Amino acid sequence: MQSFRNLQVWDFAHRLTLDVYASLCGFPPDERFGLTSQLRRASASIPTNLAEGCGRGSDADFARFVQIALGSASEVQYLVLLAHDLGYVDAQTHERLNADTERVKRMLTGLRRRLHHSASKRR
Numbered sequence: 001m002q003s004f005r006n007l008q009v010w011d012f013a014h015r016l017t018l019d020v021y022a023s024l025c026g027f028p029p030d031e032r033f034g035l036t037s038q039l040r041r042a043s044a045s046i047p048t049n050l051a052e053g054c055g056r057g058s059d060a061d062f063a064r065f066v067q068i069a070l071g072s073a074s075e076v077q078y079l080v081l082l083a084h085d086l087g088y089v090d091a092q093t094h095e096r097l098n099a100d101t102e103r104v105k106r107m108l109t110g111l112r113r114r115l116h117h118s119a120s121k122r123r
Contacts (some may be wrong), residue, residue, distance in 0.1 A: 045072035063115035
């Protein structure tokens with residue numbers, strides 16, 4: 001398998017995670033173990049699953065980790081919406097994080113499709 005650092009989607013997901021972490025600075029201290037922690041874990045799960053999937057032995061295994069990353073990206077989208085609706089992030093931050101997450105989801109969907117196609121060609 002290839003190095004996860006060679007994946008463009010991993011790079012975008014990593015940058016999204018960094019942006020999510022930076023955006024959490026204004027959250028109330030009582031959210032440290034709630035929404036703050038959940039957003040950190042969900043956002044970091046995207047590039048983490050891509051990295052782990054790259055270490056697997058087959059395209060089918062990798063595709064399963066890409067699917068998990070896609071689920072985490074959807075979780076991030078909801079949590080960012082929740083943070084906005086609670087007044088923890090402003091509209092501009094919400095729009096930026098949502099757009100970046102949507103881009104990562106489109107890239108993950110394309111990667112998953114290619115992996116499934118590649119795996120089915122081998123059968």
